[in-house]
Amino acid sequence: MALTQPTMTETLAASLPNPNAPIGIFDSGIGGLSVAQEIAQYLPNERIIYFADTAHVPYGPRTGDEIRKLTAQAIEWLYQQGCKAVVVACNTASAFSLDYLRDHYGEHFPIIGLVPALKPAVLHSKSKVVAVLATPATFRGQLIQDVVTKFAVPLGVKMLPITSLELVPLVEAGRQFSDECIQILQNILQPAVDQGADYLVLGCTHYPFLKPAIEQLYGSQLKLIDSGLAVARQTAQILLKYNLLRNVKFTDSTQIQCYMSGEDTERVRMVIQHLMPLHVRWNVIKT
Numbered sequence: 079m080a081l082t083q084p085t086m087t088e089t090l091a092a093s094l095p096n097p098n099a100p101i102g103i104f105d106s107g108i109g110g111l112s113v114a115q116e117i118a119q120y121l122p123n124e125r126i127i128y129f130a131d132t133a134h135v136p137y138g139p140r141t142g143d144e145i146r147k148l149t150a151q152a153i154e155w156l157y158q159q160g161c162k163a164v165v166v167a168c169n170t171a172s173a174f175s176l177d178y179l180r181d182h183y184g185e186h187f188p189i190i191g192l193v194p195a196l197k198p199a200v201l202h203s204k205s206k207v208v209a210v211l212a213t214p215a216t217f218r219g220q221l222i223q224d225v226v227t228k229f230a231v232p233l234g235v236k237m238l239p240i241t242s243l244e245l246v247p248l249v250e251a252g253r254q255f256s257d258e259c260i261q262i263l264q265n266i267l268q269p270a271v272d273q274g275a276d277y278l279v280l281g282c283t284h285y286p287f288l289k290p291a292i293e294q295l296y297g298s299q300l301k302l303i304d305s306g307l308a309v310a311r312q313t314a315q316i317l318l319k320y321n322l323l324r325n326v327k328f329t330d331s332t333q334i335q336c337y338m339s340g341e342d343t344e345r346v347r348m349v350i351q352h353l354m355p356l357h358v359r360w361n362v363i364k365t
């Protein structure tokens with residue numbers, strides 16, 4: 079059968095923004111669901127495809143090149159699923175990949191990234207000492223350094239960087255309330271409290287799931303801040319700018335379709351069950 083060339087109208091239709099397409103959301107693991115649930119609630123008409131690279135989590139201890147390569151593969155997968163835009167719901171991946179991804183896909187595939195919410199913490203801190211809990215790779219990246227230079231330094235605010243390689247695996251295992259996790263949080267956060275920090279920035283998308291535990295330990299001393307709602311608002315603005323907002327009431331049964339690169343889908347499903355608000359409809363599939 080002879081192939082027919084697409085008509086001018088078909089070519090134009092294929093290149094037009096499609097508001098009915100899903101939003102792609104990516105994280106190394108299940109942490110980005112803290113962002114996905116904010117987006118699902120802020121934009122209830124939107125369908126979400128969430129990709130968790132559970133075969134390679136954690137990204138935090140990896141080199142910049144490894145993080146960039148794994149992130150590029152994940153975003154290409156979401157692009158191939160027909161997503162209209164993508165949110166890199168991972169501070170670590172954003173730190174090494176945003177420039178590359180935006181150059182690669184250009185304007186017709188908007189890429190929204192994350193940086194720890196240091197700016198609002200700096201602007202509100204009374205003690206002028208702000209702690210940031212993030213992965214070692216996020217602190218090596220340029221994005222957070224830029225926020226320090228632009229906001230913390232001019233306002234005389236000291237940033238205390240805090241890292242732990244154990245917290246992400248504990249959240250992935252659903253062990254955020256375990257004695258081990260509480261002990262680690264106490265060990266790493268007490269020095270920041272002793273140095274006068276009044277804000278703690280949760281600079282990794284896994285860490286909003288540690289909020290109840292941290293509040294129990296330091297609720298009276300540290301105000302917690304994360305990027306979830308700000309990213310949901312920014313996503314709405316970007317979709318509006320590119321005429322990509324979906325205005326039709328959402329009727330499908332599943333709002334967040336989660337895909338996992340790892341094998342253990344059942345275990346991940348059980349962990350997510352405890353993290354997701356009841357009214358957000360989701361499902362898990364192996365890629």
Ligand code: DGL
Pocket residue numbers: 105106107109110135136137138139167168169170171213216246281282283284
């Ligand atoms: N959730 C990711 C972030 O926001 C990092 C987790 C990891 O180390 O893979 O930085």
